[in-house]
Amino acid sequence: MLMRDFIEDSLYNPHYGYFSKNVTIFSPGAPFDFNHIRDEPDFHRLLGERYTQFEDELDVAEYREDRQLWHTPTELFRPYYGEAIARYMVANYRLTLYPYHDLVIYELGAGNGTLMLNILDHVRRTDPDVYSRTKFRIIEVSSALATLQSHRLHATAASRGHAEKVEIINKSVFDWDLYVPDPCFFLAMEVFDNFAHDMIRHDPATEETLQCSVLIDAEGEFYEFYSRDLDPVAARFLRVRDAACQDRNYPHPIHNTPRFIRNIRHALPFAPNLTLPEYIPTRLMQFFSLLGTHFPAHRLITSDFHSLPQATKGYNAPVVQTRYQRRTVLVRTPLVQQGRLQRCVVGLFADPRES
Ligand SMILES: C[S@@+](CC[C@H](N)C(=O)[O-])C[C@H]1O[C@@H](n2cnc3c(N)ncnc32)[C@H](O)[C@@H]1O
Numbered sequence: 081m082l083m084r085d086f087i088e089d090s091l092y093n094p095h096y097g098y099f100s101k102n103v104t105i106f107s108p109g110a111p112f113d114f115n116h117i118r119d120e121p122d123f124h125r126l127l128g129e130r131y132t133q134f135e136d137e138l139d140v141a142e143y144r145e146d147r148q149l150w151h152t153p154t155e156l157f158r159p160y161y162g163e164a165i166a167r168y169m170v171a172n173y174r175l176t177l178y179p180y181h182d183l184v185i186y187e188l189g190a191g192n193g194t195l196m197l198n199i200l201d202h203v204r205r206t207d208p209d210v211y212s213r214t215k216f217r218i219i220e221v222s223s224a225l226a227t228l229q230s231h232r233l234h235a236t237a238a239s240r241g242h243a244e245k246v247e248i249i250n251k252s253v254f255d256w257d258l259y260v261p262d263p264c265f266f267l268a269m270e271v272f273d274n275f276a277h278d279m280i281r282h283d284p285a286t287e288e289t290l291q292c293s294v295l296i297d298a299e300g301e302f303y304e305f306y307s308r309d310l311d312p313v314a315a316r317f318l319r320v321r322d323a324a325c326q327d328r329n330y331p332h333p334i335h336n337t338p339r340f341i342r343n344i345r346h347a348l349p350f351a352p353n354l355t356l357p358e359y360i361p362t363r364l365m366q367f368f369s370l371l372g373t374h375f376p377a378h379r380l381i382t383s384d385f386h387s388l389p390q391a392t393k394g395y396n397a398p399v400v401q402t403r404y405q406r407r408t409v410l411v412r413t414p415l416v417q418q419g420r421l422q423r424c425v426v427g428l429f430a431d432p433r434e435s
Contacts, residue, residue: 082311084362086294087276087414092221092252096418099222099274105191106134106151111158127156152270153383154195162198165381169265170203170210172379177263182213184264186375188253189271190218193229200242218248219256226250253367256374263377273384275363277398278314281306281354282334284346289318290354294415302415306354313362320365331395333358357394 081089091098108130117123131151153161173183183203190196196216204211220226226248233243279292290306291314297303310318321330328335333355334342345351371378391397392412400411 081294082314083279083292083294083414084276084313088363090414090416090418091274091276093418100224104138105155105225106131107155107192107194108134108151111160112156114160152191154191154198154269158194159198159201162195163202165195165267166199166202167206169199169381170207173210173265174207178210181263182215183210184262185214185216186260186264186266186378187216187218188266188268189274190220190229190248191225191270193218193225193232195267195269196229196246197232197239197242200245201238204241214245216242216246218246219253220248220250221252223250253370254363256370258374260375261377263379264375266371266375266378266380268380268382270384272361272364272367272382275361275367277359277396278311278317278362279304279357279359279394280310280314281357283353284334284342284355287334292357300417304415313366314360317360317362317365321360333395357397359394359396359398361396 089097092100094100108127112123112126117126169183169185177183185199187196196218200211200214200216203214218226218229220229229248232239233246233248234240280289281292282289288308289310290308291310293305293307295303295305337345346353371380388399390410391399392414398414400414400416401408402411402416
């Protein structure tokens, strides 16, 4: 199978996938009192304490070595993070859409549902008129997280008040088939980095691009195969990138090195016959196509990693992790046993000139 299908299967397979298993997003309990935190190390010390406490409590209920635990800005900086986004949306909505349209918000991948609650609380408190015209729809692939979001929506009297505004749609965004002509805000916080990638390498002599497929033998060993025939999605990505970035101002295994240096390097004994791998965000491109065709009047609000320390070798390469005895263990390739892949995240908004 293609590398993106392998990663997608590891992440989303209903039986062993990262998002289908017991995904747990860290919640720090009461919001941090930021005005009384001295500096960043002080914040990290407090965060470490809350993290241990959170995991200890989970272990009392059920010990799981393979628990998928991660934290997001939504959780760390709640409720202020959600409030800042709400303030932006209401101001923008009042300026450009009010009173002709309702405030329609789609949230892709809502995790614990914290952003949804923080946004709705803020709109209700600060602008009751806009609140009365607000609709909030969540698109969530994980059934466990969709259930948690629904529980939190009914947990307190205050949150129950939002229930009639919220619809939780438990499906992958890639299975979305409804046409939504109305103007809407589309939130995607810390989701894109999880989408699957394809892997390509280049022939330094001919500059040709080869695409990686994964083969799994009867013993479960993984092998990479490279083909000069690109599948239509990868081929489209490269065409779109060429058209969009004609100055080729992005990190690339071949374009950024003068030809004569490349030739010398690859004429050396034992030089590899292909470049380092390059990871291309083919699933993200498909998402943008879907957003354009099915939500033609959307306004996208998104956040994601700017850079990733400890990524695997290659260009735009992911951080790949598994967990062992409550520790996160880095691995060097996405080709780990199905069901053991915990994360395969890629930084998306790095300034290419920095690399
Ligand atoms: C890292 S969590 C971020 C959660 C939340 N947005 C936050 O900021 O706390 C990623 C979320 O996206 C969801 N997700 C991942 N891929 C998805 C897909 N293809 N369709 C819908 N939801 C998806 C996950 O289940 C999870 O809820």
